[in-house]
Structures are given as structure tokens and as C-alpha cells.
Amino acid sequence: MKKGRNYKNLCLFMLLLSILFSNTMYAQTEDSKNLNLWSSVEIEYKLNDKWSFELSQQLRLKEDISLVDEYFTELQTEYSVNKNFSLAGGLRFIRQNDTDGNIQGYENHLRFQFDAKYKHKINDFKLDYRLRYQNKNDLSVSSDEGDYANQHIRLKAGIEYNIKNWKLDPQFSAEIYNHFEKGEAGGFDKYRLTFGTDYDMKEYGKIGLYYRIERDLNVDLPETTNIIGLTYKYTFK
Template sequence: MALSKIKPLCVTVFLLCCVYSFSQNEDTKDLEGWSSIRLKYKLNKKWSFELEEQLRLDEDISEISGYFTQLSAEYTLIKNFKIGGGLRFTRVNDNEGKVQGYENYFRFQLDASYKHKINNFSLIYRFRYQNRNEFSVDDYANQKLRLKAGIEYNIKNWKLDPKFSAEIFNRIGEADDRGFKKYRLTLGTDYKFEKLGTIGLFCRMEEELNETMPKTTNIIGLKYTYTIKNK
């Protein structure tokens, strides 16, 4: 297939997937919007650090769901294999029930990821352990294991390479609340501006598992990343 036909085809597939995802009215409970700004610092070939600020909107992108600040680090252990971790402080808007307002949460995460290439495809696999708990509340931590697999296709002379990933969340800890809780499907792309950073756009679907009335959430996201390299 000619390159001139591949480019509009990728854009069309991306738009159709978004439209299809957001048109499922029967099972869809909410539409959310996620926007983030990231500052990434590459110390050397081994170490990189990242500071992120993110805002999330729910109720069909009409109310603030929450926002967080996250600091993370990543280390290249061997070629294509990285380990990392992150700390996150989150403010969650609780707008249901008699007692409403913002609640404070702290989360830490540990990651291990592997990336390799097959022709024009890049494949990445990530394992994450995360632990989240609410400040000033005597309760057990919400612990999850997350397994993610992603693929990206590199189109020659085309900056909007498509990306797709699938992720599943498995809760651990308390015996009565263990098991797979939800899965996440994401389709997106990035555009890199010379010396100005990278803008990413994605559409995402999340669906709960093992629930009597599972919630489906559709998400549209916009992210900006600026990278500084140590010279």
C-alpha cells in the first residue's frame, strides 16, 4: 500500500475508534477528560526523572474529578530493560453522599518494563505494583498489580505514528476484595515539535470487571512533555 494511502487510513482508524468508543450510550456511564504537563530530565543514558501535573474531569467533562502531582525516576538496567518508581500526591473530589469535598491520597509505584523492535513495530511490556492510601484514614492500602502491553507502528516520513496498548488491573491484599478489577484500552499518537516538546493525544476505554453493574468510562486525553537533556 502506498504511503500516501497509509497516512489518511491511520487518521481515519483513530477517529473511528474514538467515535465508536464514545457512542456506546447503553453501557457508558461517564466521559472523562485527562490533561497533563510533564517535565522530563535525562541525566545520562541510564537515569531519567519526570515531574507531572495532571487534571482530570468527569461527569461528561463538566466537573473536576481530581488532580495530582507525581515525581518519578527511571533507570536502564540493561539494554531495553528499565526499572523505575514514582510518588504521587492526589486530591480527589468526592461529590457524592452527605460528606463531600476533596480527599487527599498518597500513592507509590514500582515499575519494570521491556521494549524491543520488530521491523517497523515497537513493542513494550510493563509490570507495575502500586499502593495507594488516603491520608488521615485508618484503612488498609489499595494495592494493585498492573500488566500492560503496547505496540507502536513507525510510518516513514510521518510524525503521527499510531500507538495502542491494553492493560489489566489486579487488586491484591484483602482477601474479600482481591481479583481483576478493570481493564484499559488506549489508542493514541504523539507529535514532536523541534525544541518545543511533544504533544500527545489519546482516547481510552476503561471497564470494570467482576461487578454486578460494571462501569464503563470513556476518556479523551491531552498531554504535553518537555524534555531536558544533560549535556
């Protein structure tokens, strides 16, 4: 009985992966330069039941995974108010590759964010929600030169289904961005849809794979970006 259930779970997972990559290949034929690859390595330290700290290094490739988009280092900390609710903050130093316009090359950006998170369970489902304030600024251009902080309010909701005797539980999340910046019209400007899974290797850490669709909102020519993500995370106490 257990073997038959595992076989069905494997077939379902392979079907979802086939749909995922079929959609990616279709998107490539529609726009050959909208496929990105995001990769990250993260180290988490849990100080106690309340506090945790995380350091990550990430690399993002664009234009059919042929060109560096950006790479960055991020430091985050999280405080658990109780088993369901937590507060977090993070700081990110970014090297962003500008390939548009007359002046091109790598730029230095600094971003910080503050999060409020809530999670709970309903039977075999894990649900989580995140409200984020995000502030990103180009360090090479001052406000006197016309540069102002790019700010967003982001709302994300996610769900994970726990399949018994199966280590690759499916995960799905949806996120919407609300943009505001001095001198520009604000409003919703982007959304993300993400499907993925991860595998816990116990003392060796956790690896993950996801597929993400990112699409512009409220513009004349909205752009859709397809993203394949690879993650590795190691937690120690």
C-alpha cells in the same frame, strides 16, 4: 510515490480518528456521564544514559467533562539497566473529588509505585511491557478507622507501528489490574484499552492524543468509562 504514501497514511489516520470519536459519541448516548478528559504536562530530565527524572502535573475531569475528578503532582525516576530493560519508581500526591455519599469534597491521597519495563523492536514495530506494583492510601482516614491501602498489580503491553515519512505513528496498549486489599476479596477488577499517537516538535517538546476505554471486571454492574487524553512532554538534558 512518497506523496501518495503520505496521502494514504493521512486517510488511514483520519479513518481511525473517526472510529474513535464515533465510539465515544455512541458511548455518550448510552451513558451521558461516562466521558472523561485527562490532561497532563510533564517535564523530563535525563541526567545521563542510565538515570532520568520526571515531574508531571495532571488534571482529570469526569461526568461528561463537567466536573473535576482529581488533580495530582507526580515525581518519577527511572534507571536503565540496559537498552531493553529498566526499573522505575514514582510518588503521587492526589487531590481527589469525592462526589458520592453523605460526606463529599476533596480528599488527600498518596500513591507510590514500582515498575519493571522491557522494550524491543521487530521490524517496524516497537513493543513494550510493564509490570507495576501500586499502593494508594487515603491520608484522611487511618487503618484504625478501617481504611487500608488500595493495592494493585498491573500488567501492560503496548505496540507502536513506525510508518515511514509519517510523524503520527499509531500506538495501542492493553492493561489489566489485579486488586488486593486487607479485608476485601482480591482478583482482576479492571482493564484498559488505549489507542493514540504523538507528535514530536523537536526542541519544543512532544504533544500526544489518545482515546482510552476503561471497564470494570468481576462486578454485578460493570461500568465502562471513555477517556480522551491530551499530553505535553518536554525533555531536557
